[in-house]
Amino acid sequence: MxxxxxxxxxxxxxxxxxxSHAVEVDGWCFVTGQMPTWPDDDSKPLPPDIxxxxxxxxENLKIVLGGLKLGxxxxxxxxxxxxxxxxxxPRMNEVYASYFPADRRPARTCIGVTGLARGAMVEIDLLAKR
Known part of the structure; x- marks a missing residue:
C-alpha cells in the first residue's frame, strides 16, 4: 500500500x-461527507429545504472531486x-438521482440520523476510484 x-x-x-476533504490511497479516494455550506461564505445560511x-x-462534492481531477x-x-x-x-432521492445516469448509479447506503453539524438536513460522503 x-x-x-x-x-x-x-x-x-x-x-x-x-x-481533510479527501484522502487517497492506491487510487481509492475517500471523500469526506460534505455539508450544504457555501464554499464562498461559510457564514451564509444553509438552503432552507432538503x-x-x-x-x-x-455541488460541494463535485468541487472536491474536481480538485482531485475526478468527477x-x-x-x-x-x-x-x-x-x-x-x-x-423521497425528496432527497429525486435530487440525488439527477446527478447520475440511471445505468451508472453508485452503490449507496442511506441512514436516518437525529442531527447533523450546522443543523443540516443532509450530508453525503463518497468513495471514488481513480
Missing part, C-alpha cells in the same frame, strides 16, 4: 470539523445521512 495523500480542495467549503441542501452538498463518473459508493427520514428521503 502506498502512503496516503491528504487533500484539501481549493475552492471547497471550509471544513466544519478537523478533517432539495436545496442536497444540491449544495452534491461523479468515478464514484463507486455513496453514504447519505438525512434527518427527518420519512419526509426528506
Amino acid at each position: 502506498s502512503a496516503p495523500l491528504f487533500f484539501m480542495a481549493p475552492g471547497a467549503p471550509t471544513p466544519v470539523a478537523p478533517f 432539495e436545496g441542501q442536497t444540491v449544495r452538498v452534491m 461523479l463518473e468515478h464514484v463507486i459508493c455513496a453514504r447519505v445521512y438525512i434527518t427527518d427520514f420519512e419526509t426528506n428521503y
Whole structure:
C-alpha cells in the first residue's frame, strides 16, 4: 500500500470539523461527507429545504472531486445521512438521482440520523476510484 495523500480542495467549503476533504490511497479516494455550506461564505445560511441542501452538498462534492481531477463518473459508493427520514428521503432521492445516469448509479447506503453539524438536513460522503 502506498502512503496516503491528504487533500484539501481549493475552492471547497471550509471544513466544519478537523478533517481533510479527501484522502487517497492506491487510487481509492475517500471523500469526506460534505455539508450544504457555501464554499464562498461559510457564514451564509444553509438552503432552507432538503432539495436545496442536497444540491449544495452534491455541488460541494463535485468541487472536491474536481480538485482531485475526478468527477461523479468515478464514484463507486455513496453514504447519505438525512434527518427527518420519512419526509426528506423521497425528496432527497429525486435530487440525488439527477446527478447520475440511471445505468451508472453508485452503490449507496442511506441512514436516518437525529442531527447533523450546522443543523443540516443532509450530508453525503463518497468513495471514488481513480
